[in-house]
Structure formats: C-alpha cells, structure tokens
Amino acid sequence: MSHKVGILTGGGDCPGLNAVIRAVARRLHANGWEVLGIREGWRGLVDGRFSPLGLQDVSGILPRGGTILGTSRTNPYKLDDGVERVLATFRDSELDALVAIGGEDTLGVAARLHAEHEFPVVGVPKTIDNDLSATDYTFGFDTAVSIATEAIDRLHTTAESHNRVMVVEVMGRHTGWIAVMSGIAGGADVILIPEHPLTVEDACAEIERRHERGKDFSIVVVSEGYELTYSSGESRMVAGEARATDQFGHVVLGGVGDVLAREIEARTGFETRVTVLGHVQRGGTPTARDRVLATRYGLRAAQLVHERRFGLMAALHGDKIVDVSLAEATAEIKTVPPDWYEVARAFFG
Ligand code: F6P
Numbered sequence: 001m002s003h004k005v006g007i008l009t010g011g012g013d014c015p016g017l018n019a020v021i022r023a024v025a026r027r028l029h030a031n032g033w034e035v036l037g038i039r040e041g042w043r044g045l046v047d048g049r050f051s052p053l054g055l056q057d058v059s060g061i062l063p064r065g066g067t068i069l070g071t072s073r074t075n076p077y078k079l080d081d082g083v084e085r086v087l088a089t090f091r092d093s094e095l096d097a098l099v100a101i102g103g104e105d106t107l108g109v110a111a112r113l114h115a116e117h118e119f120p121v122v123g124v125p126k127t128i129d130n131d132l133s134a135t136d137y138t139f140g141f142d143t144a145v146s147i148a149t150e151a152i153d154r155l156h157t158t159a160e161s162h163n164r165v166m167v168v169e170v171m172g173r174h175t176g177w178i179a180v181m182s183g184i185a186g187g188a189d190v191i192l193i194p195e196h197p198l199t200v201e202d203a204c205a206e207i208e209r210r211h212e213r214g215k216d217f218s219i220v221v222v223s224e225g226y227e228l229t230y231s232s233g234e235s236r237m238v239a240g241e242a243r244a245t246d247q248f249g250h251v252v253l254g255g256v257g258d259v260l261a262r263e264i265e266a267r268t269g270f271e272t273r274v275t276v277l278g279h280v281q282r283g284g285t286p287t288a289r290d291r292v293l294a295t296r297y298g299l300r301a302a303q304l305v306h307e308r309r310f311g312l313m314a315a316l317h318g319d320k321i322v323d324v325s326l327a328e329a330t331a332e333i334k335t336v337p338p339d340w341y342e343v344a345r346a347f348f349g
Helices: 017-031 040-047 082-092 104-117 141-162 177-186 200-212 256-268 278-282 288-306 337-347
Strands: 004-009 034-038 050-053 097-102 121-126 166-172 188-194 220-223 274-277 312-317 322-325
Touching: 004 017, 004 040, 004 082, 017 034, 017 097, 017 288, 034 104, 034 220, 040 082, 097 104, 097 288, 104 121, 121 288, 141 177, 141 220, 141 288, 166 177, 166 188, 166 288, 177 188, 177 337, 188 200, 188 337, 200 220, 256 274, 274 312, 278 322, 288 312, 288 322
Parallel strands: 004 034, 004 097, 097 121, 121 312, 166 220, 166 274, 188 220
Antiparallel strands: 034 050, 312 322
16 A cells, blocks of 8 residues: 655744644654655645655754745635646545645635545644634744744833834734733733724723823734724724735735824824834744644644544644544634633733
C-alpha cells in the first residue's frame, strides 16, 4: 500500500505554520510516508503545484515565521470546476491523505470536501484571531498578542510624555480576542471589541473619568471589527478598500482606529493619535508557546493520518491535545465570552 501525504497552508499566514509542517513531516517520514508540500493553499491542489518536503526541506524551519509552502485565500468552491480539479489533482498525484493547516475558511473547505466526497483530510487550527470553535487556542494567537502587548507598552511611555490619548487598532476580524488579551496584558484604559460594543460616548466618558483622577494620558485598544456604536443606537462598520471581499466573502477590515481617534479628540478635546498594528501582528518568529503548540498539533495530525482517521482536527482542550470533528470546528466562530470582557472592563477608566 502506498503512503503519500500532502500538506497545505491556507488563509492568512501566521507564526508557527512552519513548526507544524516540520512536525507533520518529521513524524510521517519516520513512519514511512512520502511527504509532498502543496503550494499556496487550495490553489496548489486546483493547479497542481507542489514542492518536495524531504527531511532536508523541513530542517531549520521551526523558528521561522510565515510558511515555506506559501498560502492563498483560494476557495475551490468559488471556481469553475474547482472541486473537481482538487479531486483530480489529488488522485493523479497518488496522494492518500492531506493535512490542511488553516482557519475557518481553509478548514471549512476541508470539512465540506470530507462530508461530500469522503476526502481523506486532517485539520490543524491556525489563526492569529483565535476565533475557531472546538479548540481553546489556535497557534499564532499567542505571538500576535505578544506583539500587540509590546506595542501597547511602548505607546504608554510616549502617551505619558505628551499627555495624549493613544488609539491602537489590532486585528482579529469579527472577534476581539487579540484586543482583549493584549489590552489586559498591556493595561489598556478602554478596549472596544465587536462582541461587546461599548458606545463611543461611554469610551469617552471612561477617558474623561481617568483624566479627572489625574491621569492625563490614556490607551484605547480597538479591534478592527468593532462597529462604531453610539448611544442613539446607530452603529457603523468601518472597512477598507471599498468594502472589498475575498473568495470567502470577507470584507477587508481596517480604519476604525482612525475614525475613533478623531471622534475621541473632537468629543473630549484631548490630543489623540492612532497606531494601526496591521500585519506586524502576523510577522516574524513564533513565541515559544506557539512553537510548542504548533509542534503538538503537528504530531497529532500526523498520528491521525497514520491511523487513517480523517475528517478530524487536532485541538487543545485545557492542556491536552485531542481530536474533534472538522464539521464541529467550522460550524460557527468562537467569540469572546462576557466573563473575559469583564476582566478587561475591571481596569477601564
Ligand atoms: O485572519 C487573520 C487576519 O490577519 C485578520 O485578523 C485580518 O482581518 C485579515 O487576516 C487580514 O487579511 P489580509 O492578510 O488579506 O490583509
């Protein structure tokens, strides 16, 4: 019986992807499998683009950010004959299994292919947003939070020197995980997230309360997906690039920090500046925690492949690596629960 597995990385890149690739490849090579890299996510299976993944190819990549396989937001379900081409490429390449490393979009395609075509796929949960269900944490998130926290720390000293309000816009798409965690860690004075939208008026009131207490600078962390919400009940989503969407239907977010900063300055009279962290949050080397998590996920995915148990995803429950169904993991996004936001709120104002 042949033993040939493909690995792909899809969606936005994040630190730790190479650590997963290394772990999967090392373990499956040791178990006698041939390992093939698939280029640029699902696009590689649509177009038949591969890279070898021998032991030499995965040597030295553990601390490297990005993905040696490249990535894309290609959705085969949105392309003419996309799914047929994926199935044909897979068959023609004599692959027996696939490890798909991605977030809700990449794994959503994997779940559907498995449900509709019994496609032999195993998933690994990746995203800086930490918004994937059925796992406590995705790898990449810890690194993004560390980068955002360091930025908040640095902004503190300059905010204090100039008596300014500093607005920091972080990523996270439609969930506020990065904002809440980095905001708690960095001691933010106000945190605005999509799940628990504080009004602009309340945010300004917190800043004014702080100034009355004698603190003449403030740090405001805002998640890119926060809708500007007003006490009148009106709300407004700020999106970049003419609300462009990708093949998964996502609006390109970004810009809320700028609008919010102008609102705060106009309403409070305090000089306000904005910093948009953007893709810095996804770049560079993974934290030790993400390297370890990615490695554990990779080994579990390799084990599932070796045992030919498909339609599953490696997940973290508490401190244990478990497997869950891809269907469960992609059924809905994981939002920030109220008790997490309450931890953040305890330090507002
Ligand atoms: O999903 C990860 C993420 O970084 C989001 O936080 C962000 O909204 C989006 O990807 C940005 O996408 P792109 O890399 O296409 O600009």
